[in-house]
Amino acid sequence: MxxxxxxxxxxxxxxxxxxxxxxxxxxxxxxxxxxxxxxxxxxxxxxxxxxxxxxxxVGLEERLLYPEIGGRRAGWDEVLDLVAQNFAAAVAEHGPDSVAFYVSGQLLTEDYYVANKLMKGFIGSANIDTNSRLCMASSVAGHRRAFGSDTVPGTYEDLELADLVVLTGSNLAWCHPVLYQRLAAAKEKRPEMKVVLVDPRRTMTADIADLHLAIAPDGDVALFAGLLRYLAEKEVLQEGYIEKHTTGFNQALAAAGQLTVDEVAASTGLQPAEIETFYQLFAEHERTVTVYSQGVNQSAAGTDKVNAILNCHLATGRIGRPGMGPFSVTGQPNAMGGREVGGLANMLAAHMDLENGLHRNLVQHFWRAPRMAEKPGLKAVDMFEAVADGRIKALWIMATNPADSLPDADAVEAALKTCPFVVVSDIASETDTLRHAHVKLPSTGWGEKDGTVTNSERRISRQRAFLPAPGEARPDWWQIVEVAKRMGFAQAFAYSSPVEVFREHAGLSAHENNGARDFDIGAYAGITAPEYAALPSFQWPAPAGDARVHPPAVIPEAAAKRRLSGTHSETWRSHGTGPGSREQSSLGRDDDGRETGMPRPELRRVEGNSIRFFAAGNFYTPDRRARFLPVAPRPRAVTDAAFPFTLNTGRVRDHWHTMTRTAKSPRLSGHMAEPYAELHPADAARFGIGEAELVRVESSHGAVLVRALVSPRQRQGSVFVPMHWTDQFSARGRVDALVPPITDPHSGQPASKNVAVRLTRFEAEYYGFAVSASRPVMDGLDYWALARCTDGWRLELAHGKPLETPENLLRRLLILAPHGVEIIAYHDARQGSHRMAAFDGDRLLGALYLSRAPVAASRGFAVEQLGEPHPDPRSRYRVIAGRAGADRPDPGAIVCSCFGVGANQIAAAARGGCTSVAAIGETLQAGTNCGSCRAEIRGILEANLVVAAE
Structure with missing residues (x-):
């Protein structure tokens, strides 16, 4: 059938x-x-x-499928009993603060909610923090200082409506590619739109930028404080908005001092003319959106950077209206959902404040909690310091890998080794964190779990299961609930499905709210299981009676008056919510009924399907006014004679976090298959580092050994190393081992973008590249980086001295049997070149290429040979040669992962007459799916067009 x-x-x-x-x-x-x-x-x-x-x-390779205790398989009842007993015993003997949860933006909101409820309301400690602390904590702190709440005012639509988009500390093209494509499409339709990129590197995002400001590390406060001064001097302020809806402007302006353009240039490393151009653009374009991300947040001054940006938007009234506002884009799928349920150690659920006694009492009453946390818990970096010094006796880590992702990662790993009881919930069977777990809990992964997530524009969407849970994997919310029951809290954790958790979450958001808090999804407090199953995405707030949830034909007049009364009034439609509907006039009127040009007092504006906050004030501070924050540049000198370079860490285009998911995809490893250090050509020349050689990057905390990528896109004196590689995929690529545990004093977010390091060229005796049908063994090599390919594995390697004969190295890497395997080889001892391949009949088991310089073999060709038969000597000799014949040109390094198109193919198409990215797409399909590679295609195209012209 x-x-x-x-x-x-x-x-x-x-x-x-x-x-x-x-x-x-x-x-x-x-x-x-x-x-x-x-x-x-x-x-x-x-x-x-x-x-x-x-x-x-979504395959089951390297999945954790069964619970384990001390490395042995165990049943769920046994492991849950053990977890509950150990946490309860630690609390009884050492107090609630002796235990901790470290959770993740990979959790669903329902998982996050029950974890927060158990820790803060029933164990009685706020020692629950999240890896979102490493991502967006400075943004949260900045929002709360300025707005009185962690509110993102705008929407994605604003990027398309803006006349000026400022991207600061955001490599949107690689880190938020779909949002980047929306912006690029808008700019293509409206070429007059301006884009400014503020980033030490000329990232691929610069492809659509009209102006790139290669700012010095942590120069953002000076840049935006200077902008505030400039706006005041040029009289571009919205004085009516400042007077009516804010406080503290004069103090903020005074803190900026007399920051002339020349003084800003001295603090930022930029040219005065560049700064003047940026300031003029900002002054001239009312519809301005400032998008910021990790380059702003991951700093010892991250919160001040955020507030320096917010100050400029508040001073010009450019907030909450279409095409304008500050916009924080989050790094993880549910960083926002975690913030909504209080996943951070200094917050409560439903955007309530842990330090606010009224909020604590409200949540405690709603939860009927016996033991409410009364003070903030330990933030991520502090939490693992407490693990190291013995204050934390029991630790539960969920859906994250702190042994690689936290700063001072070697110290974090050492702390895990000494912690008396470590529980890890994960989907992967091998991570650098999981290997230190006393108890391993198999969780369901994407495609298997069911719940909700919230994106950067406050849009709540469903993740739905379409695959069965494998083995004995269980949802994270279920694991937490079962432990809570065993700790004696069964009545409060009597959930049997995620809809019950979501319903309670929605109910808490509306509990005694009445417009006093920004986060309100009370419209869903009575959601049924079928409604939850069919729930479309929606943008909060969605209070009880929200017309978008249950749209009436006409809102009854009495209800409309209630909704528009008081200080928390809203703009509501009277007919539907579709894209074609119109909002009522939002212009305020004076005593004579004339329009004032200022928005009337609304909590939020509805435009199309988008909801915005603060167009007419009504912030969530006690007096409902926004706070200007007096911030001033305070440079933190990190480099010195011993460590003269500045390290910046971040993401690559096709990998995610510590690669427990993306490393399963051969094509995602095709673009960047190994860790690297991006260096300016002048810096590489200074240390004698050639293209594709190896470089040791070292700080006072640790060191990595990575491939050198020499690029004029890098700022001189700086080095970029991506964050993704772990001990599972590289010998010495854990870059967060270099990052010191320095954090922002307000947010607790680590400073991952400004680390003092030094560079040393690695003296390699030989470099190597290998392909293998089975996972190779890399023991003893100074350098290796492993990645999946379609029919096996690809391996980059190097070593500082001879280990053994080339053939013995081949046999050891590929774990070859002593007999029955045919090895053919080419050796040039004088040149130090060795090429070998092992066959079992017609099947290629693997090949190894060694050289004194970085190996020049075609990676794409060698990888393809693992899946092809080799019945004749000619095809086998091609394997040894490491390249195809003239009839099969080498595609080159993969540029377009979606269609497997290489740099050589794009260059050939350019020389063959393709003169635009669109033409390349028509010829090769490259860049026609996700579009993330278009900037790289353009670079290759332009380089080859210049060569052709010469």
Whole structure:
């Protein structure tokens, strides 16, 4: 009987905070197909390279499938009993603060909610923090200082409506690719739109930038404080907004001092003319959106940077209206959901404040909690310091890998080794954190779990299961609930499905709210299971009676008056909520009924399907006014004679966090298959570091050994190393081992973008490249980096001295049997070149290429040979040569992951007459799916057009 494909399941991508809608279908052969959801308002059908490859990451290879205690398989009852007993015993003997949860933006909101409830309301400690502390904590702190709440005012639509978009500390093209494509498409339609990129590196995002400001590390406060001074001097302020809706402007302006353009230039490393151009653009364009991300947040001055940006938007009244406002884009799929339920150690659920006694009492009453936390808990970095010094006796880590992602990562790993009781919930069977767990709990992964996530524009979407839970994997919320029951809290944790958790979460958001708090989804407090199953994405707030949830034909007059009364009034439509509907006039009127030009007092504006905050004030401070923060540049000199370079860490285009998911996809490893250090050519020349050689990057805390990528896009004196590589995929690539545990004093967020390091060229005796049908063994090598390919593995390697004969190295890497394997080889001892391949009949088991310089073999060709038969000597000698014949040109390094198009193919197409990115797309398909590679295509195209012209 022939099986038919299942209907697609509407779900949400598990990667960045854009929150793209996905259509996932289970095919008759058991495979999964993935498409973008054209109806989802975050992406309208677009997906990036990672989202497009989701089907390649749902396999069960290297999955944790069964609970374990001390390395042995155990049943759920046994492990849950053990976890509950150990946490309860620690609390009884040492107090509630002796235990901790470290959770993740990879959790669903329902998981996050029950974890926060158990720790803060029933164990009685606030020692629950999240890896979102490493991502967006400075943004949270800045919002709370200025707005009185952690409110993101704007929407994605604003980027398309703006006349000026400022991208600061955000490599949008690689880190939020679909949002970048929305911006690029808007700019293509309206070429007069201006884009400014503020980043030490000329990232691929610069492809659409009219102005790139290669700012010195941590120069942002000076840049935006100087902008505030400039706006005041040029009389571009919105004085009516400042007077009516804010406090503290004069103090903020005084703190900026007499920051002339020349003084800003001295603090930022920029040219005065560049700064003047940026300031003029900001002054001249009312519809301005400032997008910021990790380059702002991950700093010892991150919160001040955020407030320096907010100050400029408040001073010009550019907030809460279409096409204008500050916009924090989150790094993880549910960083926002975690913030909504109080996943941070200094917050309460439903955006309430832990330090506020009224809020604590409200939550305690709602939860009927016996033991409410009364003070902030330990933030991420402090939490692991407490693990190291013995204050934390029991630690539960959920869906994250702190042994790689936290600063001073070697110290974090050492702390885990000494902690008396470590529980880890994960989907992966091997991580650098999991290896230190006393108890391992198998969790369901994307495609198997069911719940909600919130994206960067406050849009709540469903993640839905379309695959069965494998083995004995269970949802994270279920694990937490079962432990809570065993600790004696069964009545408060009597959930049997995620809809029950979501219903309570929505109810708490509305409890005694009445417009006093920004986060309110009370419209869903009575949601039924069928309604939850069919829940479309929606943007909060959605208070009880929200017309978008249950739209009446006409809102009754009495209800409309109630909604528009008091200080928390709203703009409500009287007919529907579709894109074609119009909002009522939002202009305020004076005593004579004349329009004033200022928005009337509204909590939020509804435009199309988008909701914005603060167009007319009504912030969440006690007096409902926004706070200007007096911030001034306070440079933190980190480099010195011993460590003269500045390290910046971040993401690459096709990998995610510590690669437990993306490393499963061969095509996602095709673009960047190993860790690297991006260096300016002058810096590389200074240390004698050649292209593709190895470089040791060292701080006072640790060192990595990575490939050198020499690029004029890098700022001189700086080095960039990506964050993704771990001990599972590289010998010495854990870059967070270099980052000191220095944090922002307000947010507790680590400073991962400004680390003092030194560079040393690695003297390699030989370099190597290998392909293998089975996972190779790399013991004893100074350098290796491992990645999946379609029919096996690819390996980069190097060593500082001879280990053994080349053939013995081949046998050891590939674990070859002593007999029955045919090895053919080419050796040039004088040149130090060795090429070998091992065959079992017609099948290639693996090949190894060694050289005194970085190996020049075609990686793409060698990888393909693992899946092809080799019956004749000619095909085998081609394997040894490491390249195809003239009839099969080398595609070169992969540029377009979606279609496997290489740099050489793009260059050839350019020389053959393709003169635009669109023409390359028509010829090769490259850049026509997710579009993340278009900037790289343009670079290759322009370089080859210049060569052709010469």
């Amino acid at each position: 022939t099986q038919t494909a299942s209907l697609p399941t509407k779900t949400t991508c598990p990667y960045c905070g854009v929150g793209c809608g996905v259509l996932a279908a289970l095919e008759p052969d058991g495979s999964v197909s993935i498409k973008g959801d054209p109806e989802h308002p975050a992406n309208f059908g677009r997906l990036c390279s990672k989202g497009s490859a989701l089907a390649e990451t």
